Amino acid sequence: MTEPLTTKHAASAMKHEAVYAATAYSSQNPRDLPEGETSNERGGCFTRIAYGTPLPLPGAQCREYIAEAQCDVFDLEKLQENGSDEKKCSHMRNPHLMDFWPTLFEWPVMARTLCYVSGWLAFVGGGGATIIFGLLNGYEVALEFAKFSIPIFATWLFFKIITRGEPKLKKDTRFYRRTGMVSIYQKGEDRLEVPFDEFDPHLTHRTGPTGSTGFLLQLVHRYSDLLIQHINVYNEEFEVYLEWERLHQSMDISQPMPDRVITEPARQFDPVTSEYDEKHDRPKHFWRDMSDEEFEIRREAARKAAKDFPWGKTREQALASGWKPSEQRINWKALEATRQEV
Known part of the structure; x- marks a missing residue:
């Protein structure tokens, strides 16, 4: 017999229903979706090259988000600037509501x-x-x-x-956590709304004018020719995997928001995330109150952990195979020494 929900759990469930739409994506309660066409069925050689290589990644498993290429000490300094959390969230277009991929060919970008x-x-x-x-x-x-x-x-x-203040973008791709929808710009038409769980991640290569090679993350719609490309070109493949994990967790309401430096002020405004932080005693200003020295030590450990992660495996499988997360790679004595110096 199933035990009845406690008053606290019932209140939490009601709060979630009031905040998240029925269409919101949850990896714990996935929709029963039909299979899409395989890469070979989509078209010829050039089509397959344009789409790139499918990434069979099982959701957010590595979660070493400060290893992201675009995450640096400047993010920490922005977080430490004066201003309310509400104002900082507004400047970032409220990351507890929406993530977005900009396009280079727009003036604010x-x-x-x-x-x-x-x-x-x-x-x-x-x-x-x-x-x-x-x-x-x-x-x-x-x-x-x-x-x-x-x-x-x-x-x-x-x-x-x-460039101060909130960027006014029109041509960006928007990922809405609370509805599970992806909003796509269409020239001369209304924005197209597509469920997030109908997209599959792909990795493709790009060669620059100097001959350097980079990697791009693309989302391919399972049931059409629709393709969305991330603006960033990454130097290493693991950075593409990590970007997909970050986006996947941002959209997954069965998990808290990714624990990133720049979006820390938004965690309190997302019900699932705030409950997770309360349960795990996460300090509200964990990143904001951190010194630059400690951040750099943690970031270096995170990048090593992300590089070593056996991508394609679950976190439990990775740990069983001997992989160590960043917390186990830090020299805590050296870290404590930096805290005492501060």
């Missing part, structure tokens, strides 16, 4: 890309070169060289100012 590039050139290229020239050739030579960096710095400052 292009402006942020130019801001990043000009900032790197101004502070690393111009600033670094000025210091080196100053040490080698003296103050006057360094000052002359610094003059060439002023336009680049002014460009960075301009883009830094105009």
Whole structure:
């Protein structure tokens, strides 16, 4: 006989029903969906190349999200800026409600890309070169060289100012956690809404103009020719796998939101995530209160763990085979020393 739900569990279930739509995706209660066409059935050689290689990954298993290529100490510094959690969530377009993949060919994305590039050139290229020239050739030579960096710095400052606030995107692909739907931009038409669980992850290769090879994550619709491509080109395959895990867990309401630095303020606003954090005594500001030194130690351990993960296996299978998560790779004595220094 099934035991009746406790009052607390019943209240939690009612809260979930009020927040998450019936269409929301849950890996614990999947829909019975028909099989789609295989890669060979979809078309010829060029079609298969365009779609890439299917990724038979069993959901979020590695979960070393600070190993993501786009996660760095600058995310931690953004998190530590003044402002309420609500304001920070709004600036990120409320990640407890929606994840999104932007397209490069849209002004807010292009402006942020130019801001990043000009900032790197101004502070690393111009600033670094000025210091080196100053040490080698003296103050006057360094000052002359610094003059060439002023336009680049002014460009960075301009883009830094105009890219403040919430990005106004129209052509992005949106992934809604509470409804389980993927919203896709269509030129001249209303946005197309497709259930998330009808997409399969694929990995494809890209060769840059210099001959360098990168990897892309694509989502292929199981029942049509629809294909969605992530904007990032990754240097290593494991970064593509990790990006898919992150997206999958973001959409899966049977799991908490991925534990990422930049989206930490949003965890309290998602019922499943807030309940998980309360149950596991996760500090509300776990990442925000962390020093840069500790973050770098944790990130290095996470990247090693993600590289070593036997992708395609469950977490239990990985642990049984000898794989170690980042928590077991950290030199805790060295980490404690950084805390004492702070």
